[in-house]
Amino acid sequence: xxxxxxxxxxxxxxxxxxxxxxxxxxxxxxxxxxxxxxxxxxxxxxxxxxxxxxxxxxxxxxxxxxxxxxxxxxxxxxxxxxxxxxxxxxxxxxxxxxxxxxxxxxxxxxxxxxxxxxxxxxxxxxxxxxxxxxxxxx
Amino acid sequence: xxxxxxxxxxxxxxxxxxxxxxxxxxxxxxxxxxxxxxxxxxxxxxxxxxxxxxxxxxxxxxxxxxxxxxxxxxxxxxxxxxxxxxxxxxxxxxxxxxxxxxxxxxxxxxxxxxxxxxxxxxxxxxx
Numbered sequence: 611x612x613x614x615x616x617x618x619x620x621x622x623x624x625x626x627x628x629x630x631x632x633x634x635x636x637x638x639x640x641x642x643x644x645x646x647x648x649x650x651x652x653x654x655x656x657x658x659x660x661x662x663x664x665x666x667x668x669x670x671x672x673x674x675x676x677x678x679x680x681x682x683x684x685x686x687x688x689x690x691x692x693x694x695x696x697x698x699x700x701x702x703x704x705x706x707x708x709x710x711x712x713x714x715x716x717x718x719x720x721x722x723x724x725x726x727x728x729x730x731x732x733x734x735x736x737x738x739x740x741x742x743x744x745x746x747x748x
Numbered sequence: 749x750x751x752x753x754x755x756x757x758x759x760x761x762x763x764x765x766x767x768x769x770x771x772x773x774x775x776x777x778x779x780x781x782x783x784x785x786x787x788x789x790x791x792x793x794x795x796x797x798x799x800x801x802x803x804x805x806x807x808x809x810x811x812x813x814x815x816x817x818x819x820x821x822x823x824x825x826x827x828x829x830x831x832x833x834x835x836x837x838x839x840x841x842x843x844x845x846x847x848x849x850x851x852x853x854x855x856x857x858x859x860x861x862x863x864x865x866x867x868x869x870x871x872x873x874x875x
Contacts, residue, residue: 642823663820710829718829725871728864729836735861
């Protein structure tokens with residue numbers, strides 16, 4: 611049950627997950643950004659917002675990427691332990707702010723980077739405990 | 749600005765909650781099938797067929813669609829880098845749901861990780 615060895619193929623697939631995960635959030639952001647001037651106050655305006663967003667090609671690229679990540683991720687998880695896969699696949703926490711700065715011209719303060727590091731450390735810690743639980747069961 | 753932040757954070761909490769409910773439905777749908785990993789193609793297809801005919805799977809799918817819609821509203825108002833990090837609050841909901849709904853055992857290490865995520869979200873929101 612405990613598959614720990616990261617082969618080059620698995621590493622590349624996990625890096626692909628990082629990049630695709632970052633890309634899909636970028637796509638969703640692009641599709642929503644085009645409608646940022648819309649004010650949502652009731653159901654009718656919400657429906658109008660969603661209708662406009664769902665006509666964006668970016669949204670469909672995002673959904674397509676979600677499916678791709680899901681397939682790659684499920685495949686990888688049959689080959690390797692979750693406690694190894696999650697830390698490698700969590701680089702999107704770093705990639706998303708980088709993409710936000712470069713392509714979306716967002717500001718990321720030092721405090722926010724610090725927050726990102728805390729979240730990343732937390733996610734890795736949670737994933738490491740999955741191994742621990744399995745060993746207890748064993 | 750302060751009020752806007754609160755509204756966005758509440759919406760992010762709502763998407764995370766929908767995600768968590770989706771996960772609970774998926775988990776209960778899959779657990780009810782008592783599946784053991786196999787390479788037998790026929791068994792795999794039978795499993796997939798039973799899974800897609802399970803209403804709990806579709807309930808989960810419904811919640812994940814709601815989550816996507818709210819997420820798009822969030823992204824139209826907030827910075828991506830903020831929303832993405834703040835969205836990891838689903839780890840907190842999942843931890844609580846695992847402990848109190850599914851009655852799973854939670855190790856100290858896992859609570860510690862969940863706590864770090866919480867601290868991270870506070871920092872991300874303050875800036």
